[in-house]
Amino acid sequence: MILIDALYINNGGGRVLLEYLIDELLLSQKNVTYLLDSRMQSSFRNIENSTIIFMKASLYNRYKFYKSNKATFSTVLCFADLAPNINIDAKVYTYFHQALYLKIPKDVPLKTTCIFKLKGLVFKYLLKNTNYLIVQSKSIKENLNSVFCLPEDKMLVIPFYPLIFKHTETIRVPNSFIYIANADPHKNHIRLINAFCKFYSEYGYGTLTLTVSSNYPAILKIIVTKQLEGFPLINIGFIDRSELNKYYSSATYLIYPSLCESFGLPLIEAIENGCKIIASDMEYVYAVCEPSITFDPMDELSIFEAMCSANGNAKASILKTNNQIHQLMTLLN
Missing domain, CATH: 3.40.50.2000 (Glycogen Phosphorylase B;)
Known part of the structure; x- marks a missing residue:
């Protein structure tokens, strides 16, 4: 058994x-x-x-x-x-x-x-x-x-993960960034939010979609404050996985400033749904993909500059891992 x-x-x-x-x-x-x-x-x-x-x-x-x-x-x-x-x-x-x-x-x-x-x-x-x-x-x-x-x-x-297939009915929004993550400290939301607000102040366009639930009131307070100041931060809160493809497929970039990951499943999901990856210059990123642009996640200016570099000109990201669920299943007997 x-x-x-x-x-x-x-x-x-x-x-x-x-x-x-x-x-x-x-x-x-x-x-x-x-x-x-x-x-x-x-x-x-x-x-x-x-x-x-x-x-x-x-x-x-x-x-x-x-x-x-x-x-x-x-x-x-x-x-x-x-x-x-x-x-x-x-x-x-x-x-x-x-x-x-x-x-x-x-x-x-x-x-x-x-x-x-x-x-x-x-x-x-x-x-x-x-x-x-x-x-x-x-x-x-x-x-x-x-x-x-x-x-x-x-x-x-043995990497394994469920696939999310592209939501074909959604139109991709230019200069739209999305970050699929909870708001634990190592997820680095504050630097990302500040960098995006600087980007928007500089260019006057772009959106940043976040998935911060009510479990993180301090981050929610920052988001609301920035929204009241006129910055286009969109927080969809906790989102059911069955709906994620709609959000991935409407975004141009997954921006991923996390300081620590064992895998980074959203990186894979985003590439499968046609997003370009702007991510931390860290090992966990390169283990699963070739990102379009990288940045120093400890530096708000570096994140801002990565957003500026993207600006419609980023190369496509390439997935480097694959689902090996069947190999795992063979071990379980």
């Missing part, structure tokens, strides 16, 4: 990948048990021919689960960075997607830095309980090897 342990997944890109994996497992008709965060109960109450266990996400609850099911499963995929709390009688794969365990940007608040350093220590301690780590790119594999001294043959590079 297969266990998919996604106890620490409840939103963001991790949830997108989890939902995609579940869809593929349903098609495969494998015998699967899912361990899920209780906050996901309304979305995953019924998964056909599967056992679903919901619980509050905590190290203690997870420890009790593995203690009681030490010999229950033949294959385990831990889908949120952390290997099982104890050594179990199964082949264990751990999907790693939290790049903040590897390097925390300087701009991240002290409290957040302390939290991720502590989580990184837990991650390192539990590594002994997994057979393999699965990562989305070679750059993450190299960084894991550098930071945690992991053997290369214990890390598998």
Whole structure:
């Protein structure tokens, strides 16, 4: 029997990948048990021919689960960075997607830095309980090897992601920028907003579409203030994935100033929908694509200058990765 342990997944890109994996497992008709965060109960109450266990996400609850099911499963995929709390009688794969365990940007608040350093220590301690780590790119594999001294043959590079197909009915708006991301500190919204406002003040055209939800009141306040000042910031809030293609297909550029990513799924989605990529000059970007223009994400002026450089003349971006979901599925037996 297969266990998919996604106890620490409840939103963001991790949830997108989890939902995609579940869809593929349903098609495969494998015998699967899912361990899920209780906050996901309304979305995953019924998964056909599967056992679903919901619980509050905590190290203690997870420890009790593995203690009681030490010999229950033949294959385990831990889908949120952390290997099982104890050594179990199964082949264990751990999907790693939290790049903040590897390097925390300087701009991240002290409290957040302390939290991720502590989580990184837990991650390192539990590594002994997994057979393999699965990562989305070679750059993450190299960084894991550098930071945690992991053997290369214990890390598998298997990128996978659901496709979003182009929304053919939408007209692309000239000089339109979009940033698909939550507003955690490392996502770098403040520098982007300031750079765009400078761009608009200089040229008098352009729009910036953001996806900042009510979970980030400080960033929302900045957006509203800039809107009242006359800047064309469009915040669509949390958007269902089924509607994303409409927004990608109407934008000219995906602008991506994030300071840290394990994969950067919007980069892939945007290229598939015809956007050009203006992004941080960082490893995670080059791992998945050849961007049209890059900038220093720590420098508002550099972001502004990248927008100016685009101005209708940017080359097309090129995707460098591909979906390997079937390779992942072959491991789960």
